[in-house]
Amino acid sequence: MVKFAHIADCHLGAFGRNPDLREYNLKAFEKAIDISIEREVDFIIIAGDLFHNPHPDMDVVNRAVQTLMRARRENIRIYSVYGSHDFNIARASLIDVLESAEVFKKVVNYLEEENRLVLKEDPSGVSIAGLSGRKNRADVSYFEQIDFSFPAGDDKSIFVFHSPIAELKPAEIHEERSLPLSSLPENFDYYAGGHIHMKIADSDNSIYYPGPTFGASYTDLVRDERGFYLVDDWEPEYIRFEEPEILSKRIDAEGLKIEELEEELESLLNELMEGDILLLKVFGRLSQGTPSDIDFNDIKSRLKGKGFDTVYLNRRELDGEELEHIKVKEEKEEEIERRLLEEQVGDEFGQSFGQELLKVLKMEKKDGETEHDYEERIWEEVWELVKKRDEYETGTDEAEGKENTEGQYEEKEYSREKGVGGQITLSDFGGDRS
């Protein structure tokens, strides 16, 4: 009897600006692997987005490899596809490096001449095939192009993918970005999904999404399910992580005067609260005063003093009545930029996005670099930043009950040329690039 773990959307390296959340995220992944080892699985499937970006920090890589190698030393095989985050169209991603080092095997194995996917056979006798995800409509058309008529066999089989399925997806994901159920290859015994950051189980069709092990955004953290699937003799069991305990608070500041918002915050500070992580969302338009009249750093540290490991403040949707006058003191250029961003941009992510964007835009042309190459380089860097930001601005905040049109899975139409002559090639899609 075969036993395997189905993990997805670990996003290792996420929350780069919040060391506590970054650590929680890494720990959750380690826990998933360690539980898989304890439960003596034959193999582990990682259905994309193992890393938060294609070239993560080396300390994150080191933690991930140490963890994966614990499983490898117990002779547990690991199979993966690219997600939308850990894939880079232009350069090899860390996923490629880990495959080369035989930490795991990619199960995207496509024969271009024959236009078909090849199954990889695990020593347990289970055959595995997969397709990687892309932040792009390309993956939809890809599924339509590939011949999925696998040679019939008696082996049990698993199909790994990193895309939303139209019939199963949450409402905020656009229909046209999703695959119709009918586009999945038939007759697999288990469909191991990734990309959707919530647990979805369609037992009729044997399609499962475990959702993230921890999450990579505020919206992910507001959702209360984190974990992975452990599949024993083809029966999926959801392993839910009860820890860390995440508490979510919201303050509607619509129409409040600044003093009234301060009172609200004070009364929150007097509330009895327990947990490891506090998520605080303050939103709405003040009728008088501006958000920067409030010392949010002080509020955060006082909330933290109530026993939380970390306080994650989201005030992107908090607006003031009038714009402030910008005061410029005698300070260095960088300090002015940093201060203005802190004053004008509500959240830490936006502030660091602004800083990084300014840094990129100030990059100088290298010696010998052509104008064209220089522009390309700047564009690539900006593109990477924008992708990160779009991913951060995640989908509908359910508790809020209103549509957020900037859905996590919605992509803007970027006029990027794809592949040769604009054609989408398999290497665009994450196949073997050799």
Ligand SMILES: [Mn+2]
């Ligand atoms: Mn993801």
